[in-house]
Amino acid sequence: MDNDSVATAYTTVDGDFAAELEIKRSRFITYLRRVDSEAAARALVAELRKKHFDARHHCSAFILGPDRTAMRSNDDGEPSGTAGIPMLDALAKRETAPGTTDLSDIAAVVVRYFGGILLGAGGLVRAYSESVSTALDAAPLLRRERLRILGVDADYAAAGRLENDLRAAGIQVLGTEYGPRLATLRVALNDQAPVLAAFADRLASLSAGASTATNLGTEWVDVR
CATH class of the missing domain: 3.30.70.240 (Alpha-Beta Plaits)
Known part of the structure; x- marks a missing residue:
């Protein structure tokens, strides 16, 4: 979507959704939630830190607004650029229709339980991107x-x-x-x-x- 235009429609997730992948013994649990503010996105992170208090990482990304004017991500202790940015890219580049990338008002948090095998920077990028993409494949979406x-x-x-x-x-x-x-x-x-x-x-x-x-x-x- 061209951010210089004024949006008349966009796509978001219909409520809450969760999915899990296991990659080289690490568990990656992705949570998606429809949010309408940065505070709501950060509240999801805080909620999952309490729920998964024993997990090593709670990485996050979110996009807000019909024109997608707010985009943020956080690696939460993973090597810089290996978690939050791949997650944000998975949200921002998701096609909701052929040639249309308009996903917004959505927060994604990937909770990682370390399985003892180092994935390397490239492996982490692929793992976090795949975790969000896989969740989006199955999540219910709606048009606004x-x-x-x-x-x-x-x-x-x-x-x-x-x-x-x-x-x-x-x-x-x-x-x-x-x-x-x-x-x-x-x-x-x-x-x-x-x-x-x-x-x-x-x-x-x-x-x-x-x-x-x-x-x-x-x-x-x-x-x-």
Whole structure:
């Protein structure tokens, strides 16, 4: 991804995930977590230091922000450049679609239990890179998109049917809020004029002209 552009979508890990590799008797346990701040990424490291208090290394890397403006790594006692940077490269260079490298809001921690056999600098680089890549191969991922949010008002009696009809048409409904007189459905749409115009036409048809949409701005939305 070009960091000079403004992202409208990116990919992240769907929650927490863990995977383990054994390489020349050393155990490499990789933890992936969706995070939204540097503090959250560091909290994962602290959590795993307590959980795996007897491990020799707790190496880490994380990427934050839709435009991936924050990237950090830490070797945690391994020779400089043999753990954190390979882990960060595995995250940053992961293709989530052909030609697309947009993984973000993700922290990776590799816990190493030393098995008594030295791997050498090259071996460590390969081991830490492979550990993160293998975990990513199996981890559940999801898309995040910046979408236009519309509020659609409806009578209480019509709200449930209208929500079902919109979902059946493939339109993402984030939820329904019930006010004193009307229910308001929060709808997320691709922020393009043809898409919004088509939605207005569909809404008029489904509600027989009884419901209108109000622009509520844009939000980042999980798209599963």
